[in-house]
Every structure is written in structure tokens, then in C-alpha cells.
Amino acid sequence: MNLKALPKIDLHLHLDGAIRVATIAELGEELGIRLPTYDAKELAKFVQVDRDCRSLTDFLKRFEVFYPILPFAQTQERIAYELCEDCARDNVIYFEARFAPALCTSPKFTMEDAIVAALEGFRRGQRDFGVRCGTILCCYRSVSVRENVETVKLAHKYRGQGVVGIDLAGDENKFPAAPHAEAFALARKLEIPITIHAGEGNSPENIREAVFTHGATRIGHGVSLQHDPELLKAVRDRGTVFEICLTSNLQTCTVPSVQAHPFRKFLDEKLRVTLNTDDPAISNITLTDEFELAVREFRLKPAEVRGLLLNAAQAVFGEVSLQRDLTERFTHLKFG
Numbered sequence: 373m374n375l376k377a378l379p380k381i382d383l384h385l386h387l388d389g390a391i392r393v394a395t396i397a398e399l400g401e402e403l404g405i406r407l408p409t410y411d412a413k414e415l416a417k418f419v420q421v422d423r424d425c426r427s428l429t430d431f432l433k434r435f436e437v438f439y440p441i442l443p444f445a446q447t448q449e450r451i452a453y454e455l456c457e458d459c460a461r462d463n464v465i466y467f468e469a470r471f472a473p474a475l476c477t478s479p480k481f482t483m484e485d486a487i488v489a490a491l492e493g494f495r496r497g498q499r500d501f502g503v504r505c506g507t508i509l510c511c512y513r514s515v516s517v518r519e520n521v522e523t524v525k526l527a528h529k530y531r532g533q534g535v536v537g538i539d540l541a542g543d544e545n546k547f548p549a550a551p552h553a554e555a556f557a558l559a560r561k562l563e564i565p566i567t568i569h570a571g572e573g574n575s576p577e578n579i580r581e582a583v584f585t586h587g588a589t590r591i592g593h594g595v596s597l598q599h600d601p602e603l604l605k606a607v608r609d610r611g612t613v614f615e616i617c618l619t620s621n622l623q624t625c626t627v628p629s630v631q632a633h634p635f636r637k638f639l640d641e642k643l644r645v646t647l648n649t650d651d652p653a654i655s656n657i658t659l660t661d662e663f664e665l666a667v668r669e670f671r672l673k674p675a676e677v678r679g680l681l682l683n684a685a686q687a688v689f690g691e692v693s694l695q696r697d698l699t700e701r702f703t704h705l706k707f708g
């Protein structure tokens with residue numbers, strides 16, 4: 373199987389985790405922001421992780437190096453535009469990029485400014501590189517409820533202009549989802565599709581809460597579901613979709629090895645599983661790399677690869693016509 377040439381979908385992709393290292397260095401210089409170094413090769417050592425097992429907290433620390441470049445229109449627009457180019461190069465024909473507007477603000481730059489600039493970058497990128505994409509706005513576990521409610525309101529406002537859903541991101545081990553229930557109640561009321569990062573740590577309870585309390589139809593990671601067979605049946609019956617990110621799970625120490633990942637178990641249990649990159653620049657991977665890894669480690673057959681892509685096509689938060697087009701395309705997929 374030529375997995376690079378295969379058209380693909382990435383549903384779990386963080387905009388700020390996809391910034392090219394060279395772009396961080398260039399923007400740092402242009403904007404006069406202090407970085408550990410302005411040499412892209414050297415900077416990679418600060419922002420990228422190797423395949424060693426580390427903690428989620430340590431993984432998230434990599435982002436702190438370049439957070440100061442985020443609250444600028446030129447940053448948001450450029451990184452959104454470049455992500456379209458990077459996806460096109462990897463034959464990702466549709467992706468849903470997510471970011472937390474609350475982490476992109478300064479006294480001179482609002483959450484709404486960040487959304488407007490990113491959407492403009494995606495608009496130009498889709499036009500120039502022939503890819504399609506949607507934007508998911510992330511509520512964040514460690515920010516205030518007020519900011520998360522505001523994020524949902526902004527998602528509603530920009531829904532016709534590229535925003536397709538809402539997420540909850542951040543450190544699951546340190547910050548529970550419960551205090552942010554109000555934001556998700558509003559998203560349900562406004563009928564905004566919901567995905568939530570849950571079960572990346574040890575607790576299957578976080579998955580139960582995300583699906584049955586907050587109304588998530590997709591779960592980011594969900595690795596700890598393997599420890600709760602009853603919940604596994606319940607979410608399978610409900611049709612919950614799992615956004616699996618293998619390399620990320622390895623690097624955050626969610627699993628000790630790729631072989632120890634419940635990916636194969638989830639496939640065999642007929643869960644609706646998809647394969648995604650999470651933070652391709654931090655992890656130094658492409659979606660092709662992730663498919664190659666899965667095919668190699670879990671001996672995926674062509675029909676299983678097609679099944680993963682069909683699951684993704686049917687789970688997109690974009691409009692129904694897009695879902696139909698993508699489903700049609702992957703139903704008739706030929707493998708080179």
C-alpha cells in the first residue's frame with residue numbers, strides 16, 4: 373500500500389502543535405519575541421520531542437517555548453495557511469484543525485481576533501492548495517469557565533465561516549472537566565458538535581463523563597477505555613468515534629510502547645476508530661507516518677485502512693454534503 377499517495381483525513385490536529393519549527397524561529401525574530409534560539413535546527417531541540425516515553429505535562433511544556441508568538445494576526449494567519457500546504461503535501465484531503473483562542477490572547481489581541489485571523493489563513497490555504505478543512509475551537513481545562521463559555525459563543529458566531537465544532541483540551545490529570553459543564557451545556561443548546569480529550573490519562577470515568585454528561589460524539593484518545601469493558605460496550609452502542617493518535621500517546625507516556633496501545637483491541641471490538649496526528653510538528657510526524665506505523669505494528673489489511681478512513685469521513689463535523697462526498701470517495705478507494 374502506498375500510504376503517502378492515499379487520500380487521508382485528519383480529525384485530531386492542533387494548529388499550534390502543527391507550526392513548522394522554521395516558522396516559529398522566523399516569527400520570533402519578526403515579532404521581536406525572545407526564543408531560546410532563532411536557529412531552526414537548534415530550536416527543534418526545544419520544541420520537538422523524541423520517541424522517549426515522557427509525561428503529558430512534559431509534552432505540553434514544549435508549547436510554552438513558543439506561546440508568546442501566538443497572539444498576533446500574522447502568526448495565526450500564516451500558521452493556518454501553512455497547515456493547508458503541509459496537509460496537501462501529505463495527501464490529507466480534509467482536516468479539522470483545532471486551537472484554543474483563550475491561549476492566543478494579549479491585551480492587544482482578543483480571542484475573536486485570533487479566530488478571524490486563523491479563518492482567513494484557512495480560507496486562503498484551501499483556495500491555494502486544494503484541500504478542505506474545518507476549525508474546532510478548544511475550550512481549555514485550565515482557563516476560566518467564563519472564557520470557555522465565550523469560546524462556545526464565538527464558535528456559534530463563526531459557524532458559517534469555517535468553525536465546525538467545540539473541544540476540551542489541556543491537562544486531564546490536573547484539571548477535571550466538571551467545572552466547565554456550563555460551556556458544554558451551551559454548545560448542546562446551540563447544537564455545536566462536541567469532541568473532548570478524555571481517557572488520555574488513567575481514568576475511563578473521564579470518557580463516560582465526556583460522552584454521557586457533556587454530549588461528546590467524538591473522544592480524543594480514549595486509551596483508558598480498555599480498562600472498562602462495560603463502558604466500551606456502551607460507547608460502541610452509542611456510535612462514539614475515537615480519535616486515536618499513536619505517536620502522541622507514546623510520547624506522553626499514555627502507553628509504554630506502540631504494541632501496548634489498545635488500537636488493535638478497539639478495532640476488533642468494532643469501535644469507530646480513526647487515526648490522527650495530534651501535534652505533528654512537536655512529534656515530528658505526518659499522517660502518512662502514523663498510517664505506516666499502524667500498518668506495520670498492527671498488521672492492518674487494506675480493508676482495515678479503508679475502514680479507518682471511512683470512519684473519519686462519517687465523523688467529520690463539517691456539513692452533511694461534505695460528509696457524503698468523503699464517504700463516497702473512501703467507499704470506492706483503490707489501493708496502489
Ligand SMILES: [Zn+2]
Pocket residue numbers: 384386541569592650
Ligand atoms: Zn489533542
